Structure formats: C-alpha cells, structure tokens
Amino acid sequence: MKTPFSEAIPVIEKLKENGYEAYFVGGSVRDLLLNREIGDIDITTSAKPDEIQEMFPKTVDVGAEHGTIIVLHNGKPYEVTTYRAESGYDDFRRPNKVNFINCLREDLKRRDFTINAMAMDSNGEIIDYFDGKQHLEENIIRTVGDPGERFNEDALRMLRALRFSSQLQFRLAEEVKEAITDHAKLLDNISIERKTVEFEKLLRGKNSKYAIALLMETGTYTYLPCFASKEKELHCLQKLDLSVLSSSEELWTLITYILRNVEIESFLRSWKLPTKIIKAAGKNNKLLEQLQANDWTKFLLYSAGLKSALEVEKIRLMMNGHNSISNKLAELTEMFHRLPMKSRDELVITGRDILEIISKQAGPWVAELLQEIEMLIVDGRLKNDEREIKEWLYNWKQEFGQNY
Ligand code: ATP
Ligand code: MG
Missing domain, CATH: 1.20.58.560 (Methane Monooxygenase Hydroxylase; Chain G, domain 1)
Incomplete structure (x- = not known):
C-alpha cells in the first residue's frame, strides 16, 4: 500500500486486533483514487473514544463528545473517529445529538458528498455504498441523499460543494446547484470562521473561475461577509x-x-x-x-x-x-x-552615536538623520562602516549643525 497509508496501517491493525472495525475514510481515499496528493489520513472505527484512548499510548482528545481522537503513531497524527450517526439539526449547522453506532454504512451515509463517503480497508479494498467511485470518474459532485435535506442539516456543505468543485475541477450536479440556490440563506447560520476556511480553499483551488461563477449563480456570495454587492469584484477575481x-x-x-x-x-x-x-x-x-x-x-x-x-x-x-x-x-x-543592508538591525550606528557627535538636544531630528543615513547606505552612497558614517556626521555637523 502507498505511503502515507502504509504508515497508518499499524493504527488500523491495532484497532482490529482489539476486536473493532477500522477503515481509512473520506478525503484521503478520494485523493488516492484521483491520484492527488494525499492530505490528512482519517480513520473511522467502531471503537468508542475512551476505548481508542486506552488502546494507544499517545492520543489527543480533540472532541471526544463528537467521537474524534487524534492518535499519534511514529510522530504522525491520525484523526480516529468513532462511527456515528447524527440526528436533529435544529440550527442548520450542528447535530443536536451524536449517536455512536456500530455500522460503517450509517457512518458513511452521514458524510457530505458521495466522493467523500468511501472507505478503504487495510488491504486497499474500497467500500463504496453511494457510487462515489463512479462520480469521481464522472467528475461530478453529488450529495449522499437529498441535497436540500443535507444542506438543511448543515449549511456549510453548500460552500464545501463549491470549494471541492474548484479544488478537484468537478462540476456540481444540477440538483445540487438548485438546492444550493434554494437554501443559500441558511449560510447566515454558519460561523464566519468556517466560511473563511472554505472561501480561501475555493479561491485557491484549480478551478476558482467556475466556483466563483457558482457563488454568483447560486447567490451564496451575498452571505459572505461584506460581499453582498461585490459582483464586479468577483468578476475581476474570476479572470485571475x-x-x-x-x-x-x-x-x-x-x-x-x-x-x-x-x-x-x-x-x-x-x-x-x-x-x-x-x-x-x-x-x-x-x-x-x-x-x-x-x-x-x-x-x-x-x-x-x-x-x-x-x-x-x-x-x-x-x-x-x-x-x-x-x-x-x-x-x-x-x-x-x-x-548593501537588509534591515535597520544591521546599521552600525545608533541615535546615541549621533547625539554624541552632534551634541544637541534630542528630538525628531535624530530619527530623520538616522533615516537619511540608512537611505544613503541602501543606495550605495555611504558605507555601513562606523568610521565612514562618523566622518559623514562630522561633515554634516559642520554644514547644517547650527540649524538644529
Ligand atoms: P480536505 O482534503 O480539504 O481535508 P476532506 O474531504 O478530507 O478534504 P475534511 O473537512 O477534512 O475534508 O473532512 C473529512 C471528511 O469528513 C470528509 O471527507 C467527509 O467525509 C466528512 N465531512 C467533513 N465535513 C463534513 C460536513 N460538514 N458534513 C458531512 N460530512 C463532512
Ligand atoms: Mg481532510
């Protein structure tokens, strides 16, 4: 198996030795199939958070109540998440209740898009209940289940759809686009920080041109901070x-x-x-x-x-x-x-040296003079050498000193 998956196999094996199921899941499986660079490796398992913590010597609790524990193995972090189903999304952004379950299929079903809802076992076998592989081949983004329902549960998924379309250079399925247009207003319920992450990824993706067009076509851009009337500027970003x-x-x-x-x-x-x-x-x-x-x-x-x-x-x-x-x-x-000089730290004289030579009362003139010296040095007209600068200062004193 390809790195970085091979490096994470011992984590999966350990979970299995202890009688649990464990699979690679989500973005890393998608990116492997697409031959893209693999980012973080996520693992999904039937083990509960406290069981994961007991099994591995080095763990970080990053959200045990949602089922997520980071396992450190050979110095590398792996996000290990308990199979879960989510129910009751009253605020369009987070489930009221997370139920830990015992079924991989149900865990994959709660994931946003079919291409993100595949798992892979430690032999490299792909588990694909929702035609993710086919949609990868077709370069299309479809939700797992009804898009309107899924966006009602978590409105951020709409921005995620757009950013994946940019990063992967995929089209949005027509029904996904329509559901985003219908549900765009729900983005008002999403925290700015989460929007910011998705917006940055969207813009820096390979097909930002298409994703920006989608932002405008679906009206989602009006729910981004201070972008409500910025069509002209979005068109400008689109061209770059x-x-x-x-x-x-x-x-x-x-x-x-x-x-x-x-x-x-x-x-x-x-x-x-x-x-x-x-x-x-x-x-x-x-x-x-x-x-x-x-x-x-x-x-x-x-x-x-x-x-x-x-x-x-x-x-x-x-x-x-x-x-x-x-x-x-x-x-x-x-x-x-x-x-000749890259920063003021390199300047060999200080304001104090200037005051010693010119012996006038300190004032803004010292900073001005220092800057003049700095400019001459940077311009190559004076050497950054204590003796030469002092000589220049004596000359300056003779010529202009009395005016200060
Ligand atoms: P990236 O390469 O940007 O990390 P990713 O697909 O790994 O992409 P993550 O945000 O790291 O995305 O999430 C990991 C997985 O968790 C996703 O692939 C998806 O299966 C699931 N997921 C993440 N966010 C959501 C969400 N808002 N709703 C449903 N499933 C989600
Ligand atoms: Mg990820």
Whole structure:
C-alpha cells in the first residue's frame, strides 16, 4: 500500500486486533483514487473514544463528545473517529445529538458528498455504498441523499460543494446547484470562521473561475461577509489565475486590493482573520499604492522587506497578466540580496552615536538623520562602516549643525 497509508496501517491493525472495525475514510481515499496528493489520513472505527484512548499510548482528545481522537503513531497524527450517526439539526449547522453506532454504512451515509463517503480497508479494498467511485470518474459532485435535506442539516456543505468543485475541477450536479440556490440563506447560520476556511480553499483551488461563477449563480456570495454587492469584484477575481497564490497573506492582499474602496482592517476583521494577515494586507496595500507611481527602488525594497515585496510583486504581476511570474520574483529576490543592508538591525550606528557627535538636544531630528543615513547606505552612497558614517556626521555637523 502507498505511503502515507502504509504508515497508518499499524493504527488500523491495532484497532482490529482489539476486536473493532477500522477503515481509512473520506478525503484521503478520494485523493488516492484521483491520484492527488494525499492530505490528512482519517480513520473511522467502531471503537468508542475512551476505548481508542486506552488502546494507544499517545492520543489527543480533540472532541471526544463528537467521537474524534487524534492518535499519534511514529510522530504522525491520525484523526480516529468513532462511527456515528447524527440526528436533529435544529440550527442548520450542528447535530443536536451524536449517536455512536456500530455500522460503517450509517457512518458513511452521514458524510457530505458521495466522493467523500468511501472507505478503504487495510488491504486497499474500497467500500463504496453511494457510487462515489463512479462520480469521481464522472467528475461530478453529488450529495449522499437529498441535497436540500443535507444542506438543511448543515449549511456549510453548500460552500464545501463549491470549494471541492474548484479544488478537484468537478462540476456540481444540477440538483445540487438548485438546492444550493434554494437554501443559500441558511449560510447566515454558519460561523464566519468556517466560511473563511472554505472561501480561501475555493479561491485557491484549480478551478476558482467556475466556483466563483457558482457563488454568483447560486447567490451564496451575498452571505459572505461584506460581499453582498461585490459582483464586479468577483468578476475581476474570476479572470485571475489564483492558484499561483501561495499564502493567505497574498490572497487577502489581492482581495482587498481589488475591493479598493473598503476599509481594509474592518473588512478583514469581519472575516475574523488573524492579526498577522490583517497587518500584512494593510502594509502590502500601501506598497501597492506606492508602486502605482514608481517601480521598485532600492529603498522601497529595503523598507518593504523581502517577504512583503514578493507578496506585492506577485499580485502586481498577476494583475498585469504576466506569465513569467517566477522569473520576475527571482529578479526581485536577487535585487534584495544585492542591497548593501537588509534591515535597520544591521546599521552600525545608533541615535546615541549621533547625539554624541552632534551634541544637541534630542528630538525628531535624530530619527530623520538616522533615516537619511540608512537611505544613503541602501543606495550605495555611504558605507555601513562606523568610521565612514562618523566622518559623514562630522561633515554634516559642520554644514547644517547650527540649524538644529
Ligand atoms: P480536505 O482534503 O480539504 O481535508 P476532506 O474531504 O478530507 O478534504 P475534511 O473537512 O477534512 O475534508 O473532512 C473529512 C471528511 O469528513 C470528509 O471527507 C467527509 O467525509 C466528512 N465531512 C467533513 N465535513 C463534513 C460536513 N460538514 N458534513 C458531512 N460530512 C463532512
Ligand atoms: Mg481532510
């Protein structure tokens, strides 16, 4: 059996030795059949959470009440979930009750799409009660059971359908599309954090063009934070090859750049994004604005830092329809490495040194002077050498010192 499944076989075998059933399940089985890169390995079993915890020396309880325990085996985490059936979804997002059961078929039946509802035993045999394999071959997304009912149970599944259509380059079955259109409003019940995860995956998938079209066609986009009247911007996103984006920072910089008139921080807060991303998007948008008038200068590149500079440059190139993005980014990286100094930490003098030489009362002039020195160094007009900088300061004192 292929890695990473082979590495997880001992976990399945241990469960079986103890008299339980255990199978690989969900996304990893789907991705194996599609020859895609395998992500997390999930295991479904008839063992109950406390039994799983007793059996394995290293476990993490990540939701025992829902049946999920992480088993660490050879340093790798495996999500092991007890067979369960869910009943009564009053709030369109989570079951009122989780029943642990003894039947694989019932566990597969509660899963969202047929392509995600297959299991595989430790011999590589596929268990496929809902024609998942056929739908993989047909490149189509169908729900297990009636789509309207399944979206009523958990409205997030609608966004998941769209994001899988993007990631796998699959079509939505007509009845799934119709049910999403009819039930889109239920997305109001879904937490922003869960929407954010799906929206990011949707945009960064291979067929974001199709999935964005579906967002608009089904009306689901109106239930995404601050997107209600943003058809024009969605059309703009549709035209870009978003799969070249390699981080959330890049993605949200691009989105806020395209939205233009939004207040970036409050927009990103409405998506409940981490501060790190909010800060990066704010900084990157300022750089993009500066770059509208001029190309990169050594000092702008230095001030931006390599990480932000590459994020911003990628977005500029994407927006201009460039097709040799990686060459251009390599050029910018080289330009950065050629800078005589990469950050202020490397500057060999401090404000205190300046005050010693100029002996005037401290004030904003010190920071200004430091920045002037920094610019001269970055520009290659002054060496980052203590003696040379001090000499430059003595000259400066003679020429301008009396004005301070
Ligand atoms: P990915 O490659 O993105 O991880 P995945 O299919 O593994 O895709 P997960 O969110 O990791 O998706 O979920 C694992 C499995 O759990 C799914 O394949 C599906 O069988 C089931 N599942 C997840 N979320 C839902 C849901 N909202 N409703 C029903 N089943 C779900
Ligand atoms: Mg997964």
